[in-house]
Amino acid sequence: MRVLVVGDVIIDRYTHGTRRGISAETPTIVANLTKEEMFVGGAGLVVRNLLRLENLVALLTVGRSRDLNLAFRHSADPLTAYERSRLIVDQIETEGWDFTEKHRYFVEQYKLLQYDTTNKGKHDKYSESAFKKRFELELTDDTETVIVCDNRHGVISANLAKFIVKRCKERGKKLLVDSQVSQSASNHDWYKGADYIFLNEIELDHAVKKAWKKPGATTLEIARMHLMADIVYKRGERGAVLQRSKPQPSEGFKVDAVDTCGAGDAFLAAFAHSGGDLEFANRWAALSTTYKGTIVPRLQDLEKVKR
Secondary structure: OOOEEOEEEEEEEEEEEEEEEEOOOOOEEEEEEEEEEEEEEEEHHHHHHHHHHHEEEEEEEEOOOHHHHHHHOOOOOOOHHHHOOOEEEEEEEEOOOOOEEEEEEOOEEEEEEEEEOOOOOOOOOHHHHHHHHHHHHHOOEEEEEEEEEEEOOOOOEEEEEEEEEEEEEEEOEEEEEOOOOOOOOHHHHOOOOOOOOEHHHHHHEEEEEEEOOOOOHHHHHHHHHHHEEEEEEEEEHHHHEEOOOOOEEEOOOOOOOOOOOOHHHHHHHHHHHOOOOOOHHHHHHHOOOOOOOOOOOOOHHHHHHOO
């Protein structure tokens, strides 16, 4: 399957250490530096999962602070030569745009601190026009699915979101949207009419704030009517619910979780790959949490995840 992924790429950095004690000058943890790692995250992590699941992938993003092909190759979880051969990176290098970087500092299993360097670039009518042209080029006849990863770092504007929904409908392409609200207000109204919109508990609450509340309807039913899309409700270790005309729940899998960072991206990629199989998506996401950092699982390890 060929998938077009559109959205914000994030560079994730991890600095690891082991605790030595407390500083004599201030109540600060002192640690020995043991390891530093870099991963390609955000839309890039969805891409990495899709490639590991043996899909053909095109990535469309904006950013000029690094060569993404090199980043994919030299990260702590690098793409294999086979995976690189199945990836097209369409990187628009617009002046003023940099990839957001998140630098997390760990002392053993404790996350001590996180520094973010965020993209400061913003779209104007010229950059939006250029983005639309590149989108049209990547929306090839053999593209089956489009995934929008809107991590809210500027790549997707309201105009571009509505354009993507419109063009996917016109071209008969399946559109999956995952947009975050962790540090921003909900923009899910931009994506009305997509095939699937992915929401966690917080995003669901924000998405229906302005919706008409039909008496007797559940929150998921209200979200589906308001956004004119099927809703994939992500519940973490408790599994997920696909809200169509009726809710279709799927329980989560119990694993020895080490790091839940990136599990939502793993779930999104697996859902797209499997054509909407919630059980497969839950298994793949659960497996992803058994690695430290945003390591992408291996297909042969899926058999380890059981009810």
